[in-house]
């Protein structure tokens with residue numbers, strides 16, 4: 001490819017979801033002169049919130065912390081629909097002039113770093129053929145799961161099923177479920193969201209779970225927050241509410257880790273109050289793991305429990321023997337009839353949007369690297385990635401990383417450094433995402449590990465992270481090479 005066909009940017013951001021748009025906003029703010037583009041494989045802004053279209057799709061964290069700190073959430077509900085989150089991300093990008101920097105329909109496949117030039121060469125695929133970019137810094141805001149496929153276990157007999165099989169990641173727009181018998185396989189956030197929404201029109205919806213999950217009932221709207229939002233300027237109210245919600249969720253998380261028995265009791269109490277049936281709660285909503293070993297599922301205003309109470313939905317805790325023509329045969333011998341089976345079996349996790357990387361011609365196995373501040377890879381220069389919290393709103397952590405990246409870039413610019421590479425003495429082998437959930441366990445070998453000490457340890461604690469990232473010495477455990485030491489100074493300038 002001729003050099004003139006290669007577009008060069010100071011920073012390339014991959015992904016135009018919640019994180020990528022937030023990253024561009026912070027970059028524009030902190031480094032107004034920097035050239036940047038967002039490469040986005042899809043034709044729309046929003047990532048997760050544009051892809052997932054199943055009935056009832058919504059956040060399961062409050063919007064005061066899922067929204068950006070710099071753009072107040074003005075929506076009515078504190079737990080909000082996928083549509084309104086998508087609109088919020090899109091409007092943020094439009095208002096800040098970020099949208100014109102997005103190259104839609106551009107899927108990044110491979111990136112190679114050259115230490116001679118201190119440049120990444122990024123190869124992407126578009127409808128018009130391959131495209132190549134070069135960049136001084138690569139920032140992966142590509143989420144944490146595969147966009148091409150969800151997780152779909154092999155169930156024996158699936159080909160015998162005469163009805164419709166659906167995975168929530170690819171919801172058919174024209175799927176009619178009114179008056180139909182539906183079985184949803186799974187007990188995670190997606191199942192708990194889908195079921196009350198589908199139960200409004202379906203003949204009946206059964207949730208089939210192998211084992212129970214913890215559910216917590218939360219109000220969908222917050223009247224006290226609404227009053228505050230009427231009284232105070234939007235940014236002040238948003239900041240106060242953000243602090244209030246982050247404090248509450250972090251305190252609850254800490255309580256769950258330190259006093260699990262107490263939290264089990266609280267969660268059981270909420271379920272019993274909503275369902276009004278203790279034995280049903282004991283049978284179907286009493287997990288064997290500790291609260292927050294896996295993500296807690298939110299039930300806004302108790303809608304899921306209400307659907308069960310009204311007889312529109314029910315739960316079967318059992319295992320699949322095989323799929324039949326008419327539905328699902330369970331190990332217990334019972335057969336669940338279904339016109340539609342929704343396989344809410346989860347995501348297929350994937351680091352860096354599936355991109356392959358090499359440094360000076362040597363392929364990097366991401367699973368062999370250690371994460372530096374949970375945002376860079378040991379031995380990989382000039383590359384950051386954005387991963388949010390698993391125990392709180394994604395954005396809380398994503399925004400800390402989005403602010404840290406320009407801090408590092410400014411430091412490099414001001415001190416004349418061309419290359420920044422985190423170097424680790426191997427300090428541990430903890431998985432990056434510390435949850436026992438199947439979807440995390442299945443893919444933990446693909447993700448970088450975390451170490452035992454700062455800055456290699458990933459804490460699920462917003463307050464401690466905010467303090468550490470703010471005060472961080474960007475040179476700690478970082479090999480920095482000045483521009484003047486590069487072999488090919490011309491290209492790197």
Ligand SMILES: Cc1cc2nc3c(=O)[nH]c(=O)nc-3n(C[C@H](O)[C@H](O)[C@H](O)COP(=O)(O)OP(=O)(O)OC[C@H]3O[C@@H](n4cnc5c(N)ncnc54)[C@H](O)[C@@H]3O)c2cc1C
Pocket residue numbers: 014015016017018019020039040041042045046047048049052058059060061066106107108109141142143144145147190347352353354355386388392393394395398
């Ligand atoms: C159904 C569902 C519900 C969720 N609910 C919540 C919630 O309530 N609260 C919460 O905190 N978190 C939630 N999450 C986690 C959620 O993913 C985050 O909230 C957040 O949206 C992540 O934003 P992101 O921009 O980092 O990643 P994504 O939203 O995944 O966006 C990544 C973007 O990168 C693009 N991309 C990926 N690979 C490439 C590539 N190779 N080349 C070019 N572009 C690429 C994608 O097309 C996408 O647009 C939920 C996740 C799911 C799946």
